[in-house]
Amino acid sequence: xxxxxxxxxxxxxxxxxxxxxxxxxxxxxxxxxxxxxxxxxxxxxxxxxxxxxxxxxxxxxxxxxxxxxxxxxxxxxxxxxxxxxxxxxxxxxxxxxxxxxxxxxxxxxxxxxxxxxxxxxxxxxxxxxxxxxxxxxxxxxxxxxxxxxxxxxxxxxxxxxxxxxxxxxxxxxxxxxxxxxxxxxxxxxxxxxxxxxxxxxxxxxxxxxxxxxxxxxxxxxxxxxxxxxxxxxxxxxxxxxxxxxxxxxxxxxxxxxxxxxxxxxxxxxxxxxxxxxxxxxxxxxxxxxxxxxxxxxxxxxxxxxxxxxxxxxxxxxxxxxxxxxxxxxxxxxxxxxxxxxxxxxxxxxxxxxxxxxxxxxxxxxxxxxxxxxxxxxxxxxxxxxxxxxxxxxxxxxxxxxxxxxxxxxxxxxxxxxxxxxxxxxxxxx
Numbered sequence: 001x002x003x004x005x006x007x008x009x010x011x012x013x014x015x016x017x018x019x020x021x022x023x024x025x026x027x028x029x030x031x032x033x034x035x036x037x038x039x040x041x042x043x044x045x046x047x048x049x050x051x052x053x054x055x056x057x058x059x060x061x062x063x064x065x066x067x068x069x070x071x072x073x074x075x076x077x078x079x080x081x082x083x084x085x086x087x088x089x090x091x092x093x094x095x096x097x098x099x100x101x102x103x104x105x106x107x108x109x110x111x112x113x114x115x116x117x118x119x120x121x122x123x124x125x126x127x128x129x130x131x132x133x134x135x136x137x138x139x140x141x142x143x144x145x146x147x148x149x150x151x152x153x154x155x156x157x158x159x160x161x162x163x164x165x166x167x168x169x170x171x172x173x174x175x176x177x178x179x180x181x182x183x184x185x186x187x188x189x190x191x192x193x194x195x196x197x198x199x200x201x202x203x204x205x206x207x208x209x210x211x212x213x214x215x216x217x218x219x220x221x222x223x224x225x226x227x228x229x230x231x232x233x234x235x236x237x238x239x240x241x242x243x244x245x246x247x248x249x250x251x252x253x254x255x256x257x258x259x260x261x262x263x264x265x266x267x268x269x270x271x272x273x274x275x276x277x278x279x280x281x282x283x284x285x286x287x288x289x290x291x292x293x294x295x296x297x298x299x300x301x302x303x304x305x306x307x308x309x310x311x312x313x314x315x316x317x318x319x320x321x322x323x324x325x326x327x328x329x330x331x332x333x334x335x336x337x338x339x340x341x342x343x344x345x346x347x348x349x350x351x352x353x354x355x356x357x358x359x360x361x362x363x364x365x366x367x368x369x370x371x372x373x374x375x376x377x378x379x380x381x382x383x384x385x386x387x388x389x390x391x392x393x394x395x396x397x398x399x400x401x402x403x404x405x406x407x408x409x410x411x412x413x414x415x416x417x418x419x420x421x422x423x424x425x426x427x428x429x
Contacts, residue, residue, distance in 0.1 A: 007073075009381040010112050017114070017384035019174050019391075025099065025144050031106035033099065034384065036116040036147025036176015037392045040211045040248050042075045042380035043272035049372040050251070050266045052363060053077040053118060055277030057084060057091040057337045059345060060284045060352065062101055063109075064359025070111045071360070072367040073377040077147065077273060078102050079118035084277075087136075090334065092341040095119050099144025113377030114384070116147045116176055120275065124152040124163045137170040147176025149214065149250070157181075157195060158414035161202040162407065168208045174391035178250050178273075179203065182216035190234060191215040193241040195417050198410075200245050205405035209394035212250035212273055213242065230257055232264045239270035246395025248272040255279040256294035259370045266372050274371060276363075278331060283362050284355045285319075286310015293362060301329055309358065312351050315343060 014032055022033045043049045056062040056078050069076040078098060085094035093101060099117045106115065119140050124133060140148065148171055152163035164179055171177055181199045182191030196213060203210060215238055218231035230251065239249055249271035254262065255278040265271050279293025286309035288296045298304050305316045319336055322328075328335055345352070367373040383392070 007112050007378060007381065009378070009385040012385040013114070013381040016388050017381075017390050019146055019172070021141050021172075022099070022144055022146065026103050029103050029107060031103045032112060032114050032381070033103060033106075033144065033146060034114040034116055034380070035174050035390060035392070036077060036118055036178075037174070037211055038114050038380050038384060038390075039075045039077055039116045039147075039376075040176065040272045041383055041392055042114065042376040043373065044248065045379050045383065046372070046376050048267045049376060050272045050274050051076050051371055051373040051376060052366055053079050053120070053250070053273045053275045054280060054363065055079055055081060055084065055120065055275065056093045056098060056101075057277065057281055057334065058093060058284065058341055059101060060355045061280045061359055062093065062098075063105055064284065064356045065280070065363050066102070066105050066109060066111050066115070067356065067360040068363035068367060069113050069115065069377070070109065071364050072374045073113060074367040074371075074373040075114040075116075075376045075380040076367075076373075077116045077118050079120040079147075079275070081121040081277075082119065082123055083121060084334075089338060091337045095140050095145065096143040099146075103144070112381075114380035117145050118147040118149070118176065118178075119145045120149050120178075121151045121180075122148055123154065124150065124167070125154045127159075127163075130163065130166055133167055134170060137167065141172060141175070145175075147178070147211075149178035149180065149212075151180045151214075153180035153182060153214075153216075156414065157198055157417050158407075158411045161199055161410055161414075164199070164203055164208065165206050168203075168206075176212075177208075177210045178212040178214060179210045180214040190218060190231070191238060192417075193238050196238050197241055198413060198417060200242055200247060201400050202405050202410055204245055204396070204398060205400035205402045207398055209245070209396055210247065211395070212248050213238075214250040214252050217251075230261055230265060232261065232268055235265065235269045235271070243270070244396065244399065251275065256292065258292050262292075262366075262370050263372075266370070274366075276366070278334070279362065280359055281334060281337070283358050284310060286316070286355070286358070295330070297330060303330065303333060310355055311344060312347055315340070315347065318343075 054065040084091045152160040217235045250273040252275045254274045254276045282295045288304040
């Protein structure tokens with residue numbers, strides 16, 4: 001590592017804290033890649049803290065986030081959604097190379113904080129998706145993933161539960177596990193305590209103990225199109241209803257929400273994971289944003305590039321011309337990631353550095369001033385050193401009777417739940 005001064009507990013945490021797939025892939029590494037459980041526990045240990053789950057759509061973003069994590073001594077999550085970096089990727093960073101890029105950069109920069117590698121929004125939209133998932137999910141852990149979100153929230157509640165039960169054996173017991181309820185869409189069809197309790201109690205009855213639950217709590221994904229944003233009180237009430245199961249919250253659609261609202265989420269709910277994608281992409285490119293990373297569009301609905309920031313003016317002109325030729329506008333500029341990654345990495349060193357620095361400064365501000373995550377790197381290392389293992393186990397015991405949660409009885413219970421999943425939306429952020 002470039003920094004030879006190791007923080008307290010680092011060597012012990014490194015020796016015991018890396019899960020078997022990470023050790024196998026990187027046997028000589030000094031990068032503390034850990035289970036998502038470690039990140040969650042570090043936030044809970046500090047209290048009223050959450051950390052960034054950064055969608056690393058590009059190498060530039062990944063570098064900036066890791067530099068910010070080191071600067072804040074904050075445990076963080078690096079993630080890519082299945083739609084972004086899966087088999088039909090529009091991003092060059094994928095589910096199969098994210099861990100490799102993270103390991104390399106952490107060793108290069110001397111990053112000693114715990115970092116989890118998360119496969120976000122692993123979507124199951126129909127029963128036919130289960131067969132391919134049974135093949136693909138093990139390949140993700142083979143490639144260094146240490147945490148996953150099984151997202152069957154597009155399905156009716158009983159089918160969501162059944163899909164999680166069917167796929168949970170593919171997730172190692174030590175790994176971070178996120179589940180979702182109330183398809184993440186717009187500001188209608190909001191999740192309810194009853195819907196969340198149905199999913200989590202049903203999983204508990206089958207001995208499945210997720211670390212996080214993602215809700216539809218009033219936000220959108222991508223560029224925030226509404227001032228309503230995250231509903232803090234709704235989120236807090238659902239988390240309170242789930243408290244006995246040890247659930248933490250995963251907040252999706254964080255880009256575009258004000259710092260004040262995000263501070264409320266950290267302070268008033270059980271949220272420990274906050275997904276950020278679009279803001280990081282826009283800031284790295286030099287797009288004009290407001291104080292909390294939401295892109296500012298011109299009268300024609302186009303992004304506005306700030307001269308002297310982000311990519312070179314020549315490359316931005318090329319990116320805009322490509323977008324115009326393909327009918328791409330606003331948040332859908334994300335489709336340019338895979339097209340222009342190598343041209344971005346081929347820019348002059350000073351251009352690349354200002355891109356990375358902009359991401360670092362924005363993420364550091366979130367970690368230190370909004371999310372209350374500073375110092376959780378040390379907390380995570382201490383948790384691993386004390387536990388003496390990479391597997392921190394579940395946060396709750398089995399509380400529900402399996403006999404009360406057969407498929408037939410679960411289907412009967414689900415009939416009393418709302419079927420309104422809200423408007424169609426974008427699920428990457």
